[in-house]
Amino acid sequence: MREREQLLALADDELVIGWRDSEWTGIAPTLEEDVAFSSIAQNEIGHARAVYELLAEDADALAFDRAPEEYRCSPLVELRLLDWAHTIARRYLYEQTDRERIERLMQSDDPVVAGIARKIDREEAYHRMHAELWAERLRDEPRFTQALEELRPYVDGDRATRTPEFAELWDEMTCVRRSAPGAEW
């Protein structure tokens, strides 16, 4: 994959997993976890923004004004997973594959790309700690081990095709923006 494609895939993954993770705002298993998990979601949206800014003049336009088939996110992040076992399983699997990608980008010939990748990596280190902490606690819980097995096939899924879940996500994500195209918000 050319670097630009990798970057778009990274940004789209971070945008969509950040969007999915923000669905837990206010309803995480404990209030302490709610606050921590929301920081993860914000970091991810922040990463997406930083990478979109590398790729385009208007990061918001790139993030929100494409048709669903133009996104390059992984099927793993598109899934709506409103139970904790699946959510943690996804975070855990995502952080593992994301790590390899970020490490490659830190070696980029482009110093701007490498710099952003390093910043992302510093924040992702905490996401990894969080995912590993939970994965370790849930390791004997069948809900979790089953969720891992269910989600594993999605990790290397086809990025050119959207899952059925994406349509609803895209619709909700873009509805306000589409109501006044080109407007300032």
Next chain:
Amino acid sequence: MTEAEFIDYLHAGGQVETGDWMPDEYRARLVKFIQMHGSSELMGVLPEREWILRAPTLQRKLALTAKVQDEAGHAQLIYRVVEDLGKPREQCLQELVDGKAKFHNVFHYPTKTWGDVGVIAWLVDAAAIISQKALLKCSYAPYARIMKKICWEESFHILHGRDVVLAMINGTDAQRELVQEALDRWWGPLMQFHGTKIEPENDPMLHWRIKSQGNEEARQQFLEGYAPQIWEIGLTVPDPKLHRSDDGVWEYTEPDWDELKSVVTGHGPRSADRLAFRRRFLEQERWVRELVQAA
């Protein structure tokens, strides 16, 4: 100490810590008041969280997520205070979803457009901050201390809300209309927010120095600060009587106190389904709490 001595102590500005002796009535009123605050922060998350998903720019998405995160964080700070007064968190949360714990009127209403997002962050948060600043002087020190952190964190919420409103006011006619329409709907609940007028000598919250500001004083402060801000950008409020009289007192159409009573007792437009939503997740993730605690 007798109860009379305790009250003298409070009226002289005395502060109370968790382990101190306190009259049963003081403890009971504290728990009820503080628990209601916690319940309100937790329910306050629900009207706004849907809009995180629909935020029209990355910056707005981040700001709104951070604002709602603060509300969850405030619920955590507040429930910790209630727990240290002897009431477990799980009990507070169960009472909430069972409809036995009250929360502020504003969180029983629907949010319909992005206009609501701006109006809520700007004006509902403004109304709340007025009350919260007054609570910095609460006689119960652990609560006064968390109010410091809460007020500090809230400082960006109003700016964010006002920025959202201004962007829309300066935008298309349709965007402007969204703001005005939202304000028309939220004005009633905003005017009810601080509660009915209570004469200071009849207000137990003032007597026990839990609150340092009466309901009407708070409402006047809100109008003094925010009515001019609303009017200066060309917005209107659906109360033709609203004006500041020569002696500095704001006059307004009497709020619908029946509506307030009905709403806070759980009969608001969104009360039932929001509590049901909370209950669903409280029950669904109980296994997680049990698992991590058992370790």
Next chain:
Amino acid sequence: MPIFEVFRQEKKGQAFQHAGSVDAPDAEFAETWAREQYGRRGESEALWLVPREAVHEVIDFPDEFDLKYRRVDGYSLKARLSVARERAAARTR
């Protein structure tokens, strides 16, 4: 759920001050959660997390016989100073 007290250092060189507490099953969760609750806005240089049972409260400090000599308010030099100045002035005349 066990409680961890959170102490916060705002800037390097300052004392750690008690900032609040979190309900957490153990130190690892306490760290993950306190880090965000007390640091997400970059408001803390560092945190100390202490299980509540490790904190010993001390609240009784008897001073029945008013041992003022150890405090600044136990000294009033005015009268003696006045006499000393008068005498010094008288000697020089």
